[in-house]
Amino acid sequence: MTTPSMDPGERSTNKDPRAQRSWCIDDEVIRLRERGTTDRVYGLPNPPTKCKIGSAAELRLHDASGLLSREHAELVPIVDGGWKIRDHKSTNGLRCDGEPRANFKLRPGLEITIGGLRLVAESWQLIGLLGVIRRFLGWAVDRQDDVDEALRSLRDWAAQRAELIVVGDGDLTRAMRRLHDLVVGRKPVFTIYEEGDPAAAVQAAACGTLCVVLGRQADAIAVVDQVHALARAMRPQLVVCAENSTSAATIKKHLDRPAMISLPPLSLRSNEVERIAHEFGADIATELGAPAPGFSMHDLERLRALEFDSIKDIEETVRRIVVIRTWGVTDARLIPRRALAGRGSRGGGRSRVVRRTERQAGRCRPARRPSCRRRRMPTSESRGRPPRDARPERPTG
Numbered sequence: 001m002t003t004p005s006m007d008p009g010e011r012s013t014n015k016d017p018r019a020q021r022s023w024c025i026d027d028e029v030i031r032l033r034e035r036g037t038t039d040r041v042y043g044l045p046n047p048p049t050k051c052k053i054g055s056a057a058e059l060r061l062h063d064a065s066g067l068l069s070r071e072h073a074e075l076v077p078i079v080d081g082g083w084k085i086r087d088h089k090s091t092n093g094l095r096c097d098g099e100p101r102a103n104f105k106l107r108p109g110l111e112i113t114i115g116g117l118r119l120v121a122e123s124w125q126l127i128g129l130l131g132v133i134r135r136f137l138g139w140a141v142d143r144q145d146d147v148d149e150a151l152r153s154l155r156d157w158a159a160q161r162a163e164l165i166v167v168g169d170g171d172l173t174r175a176m177r178r179l180h181d182l183v184v185g186r187k188p189v190f191t192i193y194e195e196g197d198p199a200a201a202v203q204a205a206a207c208g209t210l211c212v213v214l215g216r217q218a219d220a221i222a223v224v225d226q227v228h229a230l231a232r233a234m235r236p237q238l239v240v241c242a243e244n245s246t247s248a249a250t251i252k253k254h255l256d257r258p259a260m261i262s263l264p265p266l267s268l269r270s271n272e273v274e275r276i277a278h279e280f281g282a283d284i285a286t287e288l289g290a291p292a293p294g295f296s297m298h299d300l301e302r303l304r305a306l307e308f309d310s311i312k313d314i315e316e317t318v319r320r321i322v323v324i325r326t327w328g329v330t331d332a333r334l335i336p337r338r339a340l341a342g343r344g345s346r347g348g349g350r351s352r353v354v355r356r357t358e359r360q361a362g363r364c365r366p367a368r369r370p371s372c373r374r375r376r377m378p379t380s381e382s383r384g385r386p387p388r389d390a391r392p393e394r395p396t397g
Contacts, residue, residue: 023158024185027123028082029106035118036145042119048077052088053114065116067092072114082106090115109155120148129154129182135279136168136175136263136311139272143264153259158183163238163255167248168263170310172241175263176211184209184237191236198222205236214242217250224254266308276311277303280318290326293318299325 034040042059045051051058054072061068069090076084086103087094095113096104106112108126112119122130130151137147156162166172173192180190189208193201194215201210201223210227214220220240227235238255242248245262252258266273277300281293295303299321308314323329 023109023155023183025108025123025125025129025183027108027125029108029121029123031122032112032119033122035111035120035148038139038141038144041122044075044083048083050074050076053085054088054090055115061114061117063115063117068115068117078105085112109151111152120151125182129179131279132178132182135276137261138264138269139275146262150261153261154179154183156257156259157237157239160232160237162257162259163240165240165242165248165252165255165258165260166263167242167245167260168310169243169265171312172263173211173213174312174315176239176241180209180211180239188237193219193223195219198226202226202230202236206230206234208236209239210236211239211241214240214247214251217247220251221254224251228256263311266310266314273308273314274300274303276314277318280315281322284315284319284322288322288326290322293322293325295321 029044030046031044032042040062042061045059052071052074053059053061054070055061055063055068056070057072059075061072069088069092071088072090072092073085073094074088076086078084083106084103085094085106092115094101094103097111098113104110106121108121108123110121112121130147133147133150133154134143137143137150153162153164157164166176168175177190180188189205190211191201191205191208192211192213193205194213196219198219210223212220212223224238224240227238240248240251240255242251248260252260269276277295278293281295285291285293303314303317306317308317
């Protein structure tokens, strides 16, 4: 008997281990966006009031398919916050994530089919997540369908309806860790497996996330088999990082309901490198408690002159620039503690990453304070002159 999967917007009970790793974006929906676009958005009434939605309603949608009714549906505010959408006796009805529904609550990330349109319900947190996904996949118009498909894959993965494969160049674990923290939060443990004992790795990642770096196929398949041998409620969330589609296709045969996210090569995004650097700079400055980076023309020229193999290379280069410009050192582990005090984004302290790195390095200490003692004046002996008592007296008169 299998355990049914959860709805992405619903939390399970505290006794269920899956409650620690469910979709954590649950703030209020503020707008609807046409899937595959970035600029065709429809804001919801503020303050919340009941309104009709359709081709000739209070909230007017633009649909050229002819499947949208004049007053197709109705948006109703909920007392505790949020919105509910219900069909208003339309010809073609409503669909929620592809399934026909007469009414349902709007949750961040849901795909609503109304007439010939597919709309994505967006909140402030979801807009932030989409910004990170676009950083990895691209901001070009022809990449937006892939961005929304990646969002759907992440939702299915968080609801444990799918196992995730991420394909791209370079080290993908850092990108996946960032998405993991935004999608399911920082509470579930995030374990990276590259080699070693598969059983030990699965045990370490129990009820958390297990990120498998696809090096040796045999080890990766053994890890997947170990995960599938566990009860569904105790399985870790599986993520497989592959360098190319060939190796991803091999491991895909061993996964249950696999979902795939493919990162385009950085060589196809040369015109977006500067924007990627600016976004990483803002994140790193917040993480380290540094002022906003504000790259100089010299910094931007250096970035344009470099050839990056992966997004991770851009992030590490930007991190060095931020650290050098702020503290004059080349490694975040060497940042003085006094320099970080009072600048962190969490109550004036340093970020968790910096504190952990300092403990591991064991060499980051506050700068030595200058001595406050008075400087002693040189004595006669120190100048090589005889003391006053031993000097001959001057003749008088």
